[in-house]
Amino acid sequence: MHLKTEVIIIGGGSTGTGIARDLALREIPSILLEKGDFTSGASGRNHGLLHSGARYVVSDREAARECITENRILKAIAPHCIEATGGFFVSLPEDSLYWRDQFIRSCMDVGIEAEPLQRDDVLQRDPAINPDLVAAVRVPDGAVDPFLLVIENARDAERNGAKCLTHVEVTELLAAGGRIRGVMARDTITGEPHDIEAPFVVNATGAWADHILKLAGLHLGLILSKGSMLITNRRLCRHVINRCRPPGDGDIIVPNETVSILGTTSVTIDDIGRIEVTPPEVSRLIEAASHLIPAVKTTRFIRAYAGVRPLFQFADAADGRAVSREFVLVDHGARDGLSGLITITGGKLITYRLMAEKVCDLLCGKMGVRVDCKTAVTPLPGAERPFDLSGRLKEFGDVPLQGRGETLCDCELIGRGEIEGILRQGRLRNLQDILHRTRLAKGTCQGAFCVYRLLGVLQEQGLTGGGEPHEILKGFLEERWKGVRPILGGLSLREEELIESIYRGLFNL
C-alpha cells in the first residue's frame, strides 16, 4: 500500500500513541507503525506505577518535578486508568533517618505532598506492612493501567484523524539529500509491503531506538537495562509501598487491580531479543520485598515478567540505575545531518504525555506552524467513567447475568459481553491483541481456564482462522509458560500441577 502523511511515528507504546494523539489534537496528520500490537514493549511490561516523583526526588529533582506535574495531569485526563492509592515510603530500622529528612525536604521543595506518618498510623492504614517499621511518608503515588492508557490514546488519536497500523514493521528509512522522505514497511502477518511518504519520521521505539536508527546507519548507544517484576495472586497492600532509602532492587510493591506487583531489578543486557527472568532474580525480589511486606514470603506468585528500560548515557556510568531516567529528544538533523528524523526515548510511563508534547512542539517548530498542545487539558475517551473496582465486583455479585453472557474469566470477572465488545472494535490480528485489551487472563490462573473459553467464543464468531484451533491454545500456553516458569516453587507448584493435568493430561496437547 502506498500512503502519504505529514508525520510517521514508529512505535505503538505510550510515547508513540501519545504523539499520535497530540498531533491529532493539533490537526496534524500522522501514521503510527507498530511491529507488534500496542503495548508490546516496555509500555506493557512495567510496574503499573503512577509515580509521584518521590522516588527520584533526592537524586534528580528535575525528573521528580516532571513526575508530579504529569501525575496531576493524568489524574485529570485519564482517571479511568488510574487508582489513586497513595504511596508510603517506609523506613525500616536499618534505613537512614538522615536520608528520610532529606527526602521530606526535597519533596517539599519540588512540591510533592509528603505527609510524615507514625508507625501505628501506617499499620492501621495498611496492616500488611512490616510491623518493624519506624515511620513512613505518605506521597501521591498510585497505580495505572498502562494497557488501557495506551489503547485510549490510540483510539482518541484515530478518532481525531491519525492512522495506526499494528503488526507493521519498518524495514527501511527512506532518505534523499540529507532529508528523510518516508519509510518502507511490511505487514508481519500477511507480508504485505507498505511505502509511506512523509517529511517527518519520529522514532518512538523505546529500547528498540538503535534498531531503527541502524536502518539509517545511525547510533545512539543506549544502555538497555532489564527490570524484572513478579505478580502475586492477590492484592497484598492498599498503597504503593516504597523503601525510604536510595532506590534499589525489589523495593517497590504496587497494588494493581486484583494483584500486587513487586519489583524491580536492574540488569544491563546486550540482546533485547532475549529477555527472561531468572530464578535467582525471583529469589532476590522476594527477599527484598519481604522486608516491606512479610506476607510476600508466603504468597503465591502467578507470573514473572521483564521490561527493558532504554537509558541514554550522558556520561560514563557502570550501573544502569545511576544514569538519568530523564528522556532524550534527538533531532537527527542537527546531530547527524539527517533532517526530518527525530528520536524520542528514555523517560518513564508517567512522563509519556510530556515527551509527546516536546516532540510535537519540535515538529511544529520545524513545520513553521503555531498550535498549542492540548493533551494536558483534554480528557481521554472514557474519562467520564472513573476507576471503580468495587463497583465492578458488586455488579458481578448479582446472580442474573443480564446481557453480560457467561463469565469467561473468574479471576478478573470478565463476561462474554465484554469480549464481544472488544471483538467488535476490530483490528485484532492475533490472540495477544485481544489479551492486551482486556483483563481476561491477567488474574490468578493466568488464563489457564479462560483462554480455552475465549477460544470457544472466537471459534463461534469464526475468528480463529484456518489453522488447527488448538495450535493457538498451544501457542498461548507456551507464552504463558515463559512468565510462569521462573516463579515455579512453593505454593505455585499446585497451580502448575492443575494446569498441566488439564492441558497435557486431560486434553493431551
Add this chain to the structure above:
Amino acid sequence: MRYDLIVIGMGLSGLMSAKTAVDAGAKVLVVGKGTGGLCLFTSGIDVMGALPAGAAMGEALPRWIERHPDHPYAKMGWEGVREALEAFAELFPPPYGFAPEGEGNCLLPTGAGTTRPTYLVPATMRSACRLEKERTLLVGFQGFRDFYAEYAAAGLKCRGENLAIPEIAGRNNSATSLARLLEDLPFREQVAAEIVRRLRGETHVGFPALLGFRNPMEILKDLEDRTGTAIFEIPILPPSVPGMRIFRRFRQHLIARGATFLLGSPVSRILRNGPSCTAVEILHPPVTQVYEADRFVLATGRFMGGGLCADEETMREPLLGLPLSASLPREHWFERSFLEGREHAIHGVGVVTDGDLRPLDGAGRPYAANLWIAGTLLAHQRWIDEKSREGIEIATGYRAARKALAS
C-alpha cells in the same frame, strides 16, 4: 477405637486401598482433606496411554515394564495391574461399567478438540471410540463455559452447535448443575428436542461429560431414544462429572461395608512409636483428634493433594519427611518449553519404596514396619507423560492394601 488400616488420602489410590481392605473384611478409616484429582480430571481409566497406537496392552505393557524396572508397575507386573483393574471394574456393574475397547488403548475425543488414549472406557464414551466425523455432531449449551462445541468440533473436523435451552439462559451454569438437571425428565425432553432440531443427518452426537450422576446410562439411553442417534460423552474442563461418579460409587461401597469416611479432614501428623506408626492426628479446629491403627497407607498425591510440598528451592514430603528419589536444583525442575521436548524432571521425583510399596529411609531400609505408599506420590512414574494416572492409582492402591493386610 482402633482400626486395622487407616488410609490417608481420598483420591483414587486411597479409595482403592480402602475398598481392597474392606472387601477383605478389615476395619478401615479413610481420611482425606479433598477428593484429589479424581473429581477434576478423570474420565476413562488411563493405564499407559503412551504405548504405540494399536498395541495390545497385555503384550506391550509387560515389555514396557521390563524397560522401566523402577516404575511402580514393575513392583506388581502386568498381572498385578490387571488384577487390580478387575477389582476396580467389579465396583461398576453394567450398565455403567468400564471396559477396554479391543486389545489396547482407545482414542477418545476431548473438549479441546484433541484426542487422548485411554484403556478402560466408561460405557458413556464407548460410541466415541470409532468417531466418524461426517456423521458426528457435538453439542454444547449456550451459556455453559466449560465446553465449546464449535471449538472442539473444529479440532475433530466435525460439526458443533450450542443448544439454546431457555431454562438455563442468562446464568452461569456449572457441569454439576447441568448434570443434576439432566437427571430430570422435563429438562431432558427439552435437550432432546433441541438436539433433534439441529441434526443434519448426523447419527452420532457428542455431549459434554455431564449426563447425570446417578444413572448416566439411563440418561444416555433416554436421549438416544428421543434423538435416534448414538450419544457419547466428551471430557471437559474440570470438574469432572465422570470422576465424581467414581468417587460416589466408592464412598457408597465403603460406607456400606462399614468403613469410616472422613472427608475434609487434614491429617496434621502421623504418630510413631519406635519402628511403627501408631496413629494419625486430624485437625478439626479447635479439636484435634487421634485415630489409632495397626497399618497405614499414605496416598496423599503430589503438590495439589499436599503429598509433596516445596519452598523456593527444595521439595519434601511434609507428613513424615520421607526421603525423595532425587533432590533437583530448582532450575532443573521444569523445561523451557511447556509442551514440547523433554519431560519436566520434577514429575519423576517422589517417594521411593521397596517391592511391597513400603517407603525406604535414607539407608534403604523400610522407614516403618507398617506404612505403605500408593498413588502418584510414588517415585519413578511420570503419569502425565505416560498417561498412566488411574492405572498407577488403582494398581498401587490395590497392592498397598493387599501387602498391608498380609503383614
